[in-house]
Amino acid sequence: MKEFNILSDVISLQSISAMVENNGIGAQSVFEGIVRNTNDGHEVKKLEYECYESLAIKEGDQILDEAIEKFDLIDAFCVHRVGTLEIGETAVIVVTTSGHRDQSFKGCRYIIDEVKVRVPIWKKEYYADGETEWLKGAG
């Protein structure tokens, strides 16, 4: 199964829907993106994530479908937090399961890479010097 979710509360692995029990699972990969205290040489105080939710969920689910298909995954989940996040808090979690480790690793990497360039979520950084900036992204 698969599910892409947007949450405004603190997220953790427990934010991921219960895995469907499947005795064929041999590998599980997890990725967490965490708010760090620097970006591009600036000291970051906190972050704000904003989301175009209806399209974000459609595009996120599409990415999970692609990953399941490409890498023969058993399950694929992603949850992204929005709102104000402090340093050390988790912004995004990806979980993939599969028969063998190569699939879960590649599927997990594919999902976070695609989410970061395709899902309409934007990050505003608040710097130590009081400045703020909406990041420009790769586009």
Place this chain on the structure above:
Amino acid sequence: MKEFNILSDVISLQSISAMVENNGIGAQSVFEGIVRNTNDGHEVKKLEYECYESLAIKEGDQILDEAIEKFDLIDAFCVHRVGTLEIGETAVIVVTTSGHRDQSFKGCRYIIDEVKVRVPIWKKEYYADGETEWLKGAG
């Protein structure tokens, strides 16, 4: 920091030593190897892992050091379970943290790949038909 451990009880992410708090962490990757119900076409009932512990811990710690050095990791942990494991139970967990995701992904993959060929741990499979077999490995 780094730590490689061998445990004979059920393992979970809580088996990993508390992370050192570090505001530079932007990415965390986790891999879990899980006992699945088939291998190479045989229906597996359970597994038994045996370990040459003193050398396993030395070699495991060496692998963690290599991963930290190669991929500029902040933390790297690995715990491997030994004894009898049922289908669906976790045999090994790897956790890596880093500034950016490319490092944590590559470091996590490096550690599990190296552990599987270098750390003296052996797996005996118990099959549905009553047969048992020590797996041959890649060597």
Place this chain on the structure above:
Amino acid sequence: MTNSLQIQVVYFAKLRELTGLDQEAFSMMKGSNPTDVLESINERHQIDIGSNFKIAVNDEFSDWDIKLHDGDRLVFIPPVTGG
């Protein structure tokens, strides 16, 4: 029969701050496409929305040259920076 379309534009992130609005309505000529709406936004707010934006019409990614329909809801999507 009217010759105009009522188009709703929703703003997010930097665009919301640049325009100072969550959303606003534009009255466009029949046959207008998202590129035409973009020009109207730039003109009304004296801004310059970059060419690297994507466009969504009624919550689906869309092309810049499709013909818009009355009541369509447009979102101009700045390069995303999630994760």
Place this chain on the structure above:
Amino acid sequence: MTNSLQIQVVYFAKLRELTGLDQEAFSMMKGSNPTDVLESINERHQIDIGSNFKIAVNDEFSDWDIKLHDGDRLVFIPPVTGG
């Protein structure tokens, strides 16, 4: 002065089952190396330990042609299959 070395060999996994022992002692000639011990094991137990094994001496990976010392503890390591 004796001309022999007492070597302890510890068995794991398939080797433990093949020999039916957790460990055993071998008395070797001075100057013997791990390859010589391997031959003694094969002969005593009428088995054939594969050439793809690794060898540890006193809990360190070692070469097959080092000179052993009295009291050394050897482990013949079958290809590993953890994870």
